[in-house]
Amino acid sequence: MGFTTPAPDLEKIRTAWETWERGEEQPGKTLANLKTAGLDEVIRQLLASGWTPQA
DSSP, X not given: OOOOOOXXXXXXXXXXXXXHHTTOSOHHHHHHHHHHTTHHXXXXXXXXXXXXXOO
């Protein structure tokens, strides 16, 4: 039986970022929260789709 990675959780990603911006969380913990919420998968999907940021 293998581990299935859960789908990215955009709300958890946003919450982790906002908590860090308010100075309520250390960078290392923020990075851990972003990773467990699936930020890496979101970035992969954005790159695969050809998305580019807008100014």
